[in-house]
Amino acid sequence: MHTGAIPRLGGIAIFFALLLGVILFTNIDRTMRGFLAGGVVVFLTGLTDDLEQIAPRMKFLGELMAALVVTLVGDIHITSIGDLFGQGEILLGYLSIPFTVFAIVGVINAINLLDGLDGLAGGVTAIAAAAFGLLAYLAGDEMMVGVSAAVLGAVVGFLKFNSYPARIFMGDGGSLFLGYCLAMLSVHLVQHTYATGQGSELTPLIILAVPVFDTVFVMGKRLVNGKRIFSPDRSHIHHRFMDLGLGHKTTVILVYGLSYFLATYAVMFRQLPDHLQLVNLVLLLVFFCLSNWALARLLEGKEHRFLRDDHALLSAYSYRWMVRYSHYFLTGVKYLILLVLSLPLFLINGPVNIANASVAWLLIVATLVLFLQTADLGNRFLQIIIYFNGAFLIYVVENSGRELDFMGLPVSYLSNYLFGLVLLGVVILLMLRKKTRLLMDSPLEYFVLFIAVTIPLLPDSVTRPVHLLSVAGKSMILFLGLKMVVLLEARRNRKIIAATMLSLLSLAAKSFL
Structure with missing residues (x-):
């Protein structure tokens, strides 16, 4: 999306800002030691990629090591995925640790792949961190409130310089680390908070639905087309919106809106039974896909300056009004x-x-x-x-x-x-x-x-x-x-x-x- 030279080491600022906040304002117990150790691994993996352009498999290996560290050292793993079909709780047993590692690596890549427009990954991360912080506060989990606040503060400070037109990028060092933080918050929420019956295990998935399901869609499409799942293309959600004719700012605002809606829904209806959460999540995704298809048909062969021009949208709906x-x-x-x-x-x-x-x-x-x-x-x-x-x-x-x-x-x-x-x-x-x-x-x-x-x-x-x-x-x-x-x-x-x-x-x- 850019042709000029823009620095891509903003992840360093995000990492150290968050690290300072966590060290000063949270208790460093086993969970936090595992979180910090895994965070260092995934941050250095991303930073190395920013500096040296390492192969995708090497980057994947670093993500896998970080997930194993936080799972084994921090004793953070998902033991149940809830009562998804109304027939009783589904326990993972021996699959607990592999499933947790898979989930953490998946969220890391979801945020990494979403980082395609100025401020997009940072804004979606800020919305998710605020939602996780609110859920942790309602559950009385002070440690996760501190981590969520640290993530939110680090990202909001960075967004001042990363919003369109960006003066700096977070790079893989930032996007991989933020994905790792959201993954840890999700797993901890499911393991410690909702294991006591205070909410649904699907709540974190609903909060992160935009990046997670965008990643699933993109990788599935690449597999169907015979491509490698990590090969770059323009099939992500933000690319599809821009190919429809929407401007840069408009696309970012639209994805923000989707993330905010899903995060608000997840917090408000967190205590619905798991099987109802699953049905609602499927319906939301079907509605999103149909809306995307309808928008594509609407714009096909037509000129809609109101949607295509960022300034037209912003001046009509945003600041002046x-x-x-x-x-x-x-x-x-x-x-x-x-x-x-x-x-x-x-x-x-x-x-x-x-x-x-x-x-x-x-x-x-x-x-x-x-x-x-x-x-x-x-x-x-x-x-x-x-x-x-x-x-x-x-x-x-x-x-x-x-x-x-x-x-x-x-x-x-x-x-x-x-x-x-x-x-x-x-x-x-x-x-x-x-x-x-x-x-x-x-x-x-x-x-x-x-x-x-x-x-x-x-x-x-x-x-x-x-x-x-x-x-x-x-x-x-x-x-x-x-x-x-x-x-x-x-x-x-x-x-x-x-x-x-x-x-x-x-x-x-x-x-x-």
Whole structure:
């Protein structure tokens, strides 16, 4: 797709960024030692191919060695593929390790073969890593949450320079390593999380359906045509879309959309029985194939500039339209923050905590004094106290909301969903309004960032009893949300202050009980 000289060693940055994140923020047990050891093997295999162009069979041997290392050293292997036909669980027995190795090598090659357009493999990997991280979080698997976050962070940082037109490629060193990471996450999810009946063993396959089934289709087509399965051609999903006349960006966005849809479906319906998951997966694939065939027939011999021209599609549906209506996103973020700050009201019937009530009184007095003295909603000191009020309310919900529920849902879970929406809204606003420079415009922002980076380095004996990691993460999201809300007009602070004071009063009133 490119005729100019572009460096292809971006995988080095991805590997070391992910390695640093895993070493700093996860516990290095047997599983992690196996994962890291296999990761080094597959990364060096890909890096060697980037530098020396080794034969496909040698690259395949490196992938096989990495899969064996993580399986044997890390004790990661699939023992069951679930109840696929409604007749009972299918146990693998002695085939467990060979099947696991086959699955890991398959996913490694799937991501490697998908790396054919700028940002394509990285974006699909980011979507899958986010889905795996969410599933691991819902299952309480902190180690896999850390690995998923490391994968996501490394890929998102790289995508800034790999999106079309790319300034650097990840190369085989990056694509093989990312495929290996997704394979390990998939196997660990099936082995440890869903072995307890918390979900379907097919969930990882649905998340990775686009790269996996694209690889199966391509290799099957090569075998039918008498070609070697690793011989290059233009039969991949992204090549087929571009041959239909779609532009580079349009093709990437379309594949992103397919991956996002399947990942969302997999997370939402993760607890469906295995046989229903299998039926739904087959139906989804049939629908995809029929849609592809219908699109080919539609474009045959016709000119569709709307689909063929990237700029026509993007200007019609994307940036300009969204910027025009971005104030709706701003309003949405504001009211989501109001809901977040009002969560302590659901704890009104909870146990009395004199320490929390005392702190609430102090914050109420401090807020009132600053507000009455300055009468300036944009005052820097008033904004600081609003941030501290929000962080304290988050602390209360994280430590008391796990014991109480609202309409059958724990208040802490409700908090998780709301903060997820706030983060999504903030990201959209940052993309549309390009206000990132205003997020770091005073020493306060650097102080908050320093705290957010420092807290994960504290020992578990300090952070775990009071859920300090989740408090820090949510406080950072709230901080970003508040910055976006008050960037343009200080009067937006009125409702924020009112919601904060109401929640603080609900906590302070308990001191009279």
